[in-house]
Amino acid sequence: LKSAVMSCKQNPDESIKRFANHIRELATQAYSDDSARKDACLLAFIEGIRNENIRVELRKEEVDDFRKAVSSAKKHEKIQSEISIKSQPIIPVLKNNSVTFTENRNTSEINRSPVLCVDTTA
Numbered sequence: 001l002k003s004a005v006m007s008c009k010q011n012p013d014e015s016i017k018r019f020a021n022h023i024r025e026l027a028t029q030a031y032s033d034d035s036a037r038k039d040a041c042l043l044a045f046i047e048g049i050r051n052e053n054i055r056v057e058l059r060k061e062e063v064d065d066f067r068k069a070v071s072s073a074k075k076h077e078k079i080q081s082e083i084s085i086k087s088q089p090i091i092p093v094l095k096n097n098s099v100t101f102t103e104n105r106n107t108s109e110i111n112r113s114p115v116l117c118v119d120t121t122a
Contacts, residue, residue: 001030005040010050016077020045020070041066049073053080 005026010019023044031037046058046069054076063069 001026002040005030005044006047008044008048010048012050016049016054016070016073019048020066020073023048024066038066042069045069045073051077051080 005023008019008023008026010016014022020041023041027037027041027044031040042063042065045066046055046063049055049058054073057076058069058072061072063072
């Protein structure tokens with residue numbers, strides 16, 4: 001079980017919180033010593049995070065506590081998610097006399113008459 005804790009990797013569809021809980025559950029079964037369990041959780045968590053940028057940030061911060069590491073990783077994950085959302089393009093789509101703007105993974109609809117663009121240079 002100890003090797004399972006240390007080789008644990010975050011799945012692509014797994015949140016930071018769920019990954020941390022998974023490690024904690026495994027470590028509780030594998031380690032009877034509280035100090036060894038906490039150390040294993042911290043190390044396995046940092047090394048198992050799939051996002052390399054978050055791993056690097058946690059190492060830079062020299063986090064020495066599992067709970068602090070989880071909190072910091074969630075913060076970094078949120079920041080990266082917001083950056084990713086903001087960098088997505090705005091895509092207008094005309095459908096059934098309604099213009100739909102898809103932005104930031106949210107969809108807002110504006111009911112308008114379709115606009116006809118005519119090329120007058122010909």
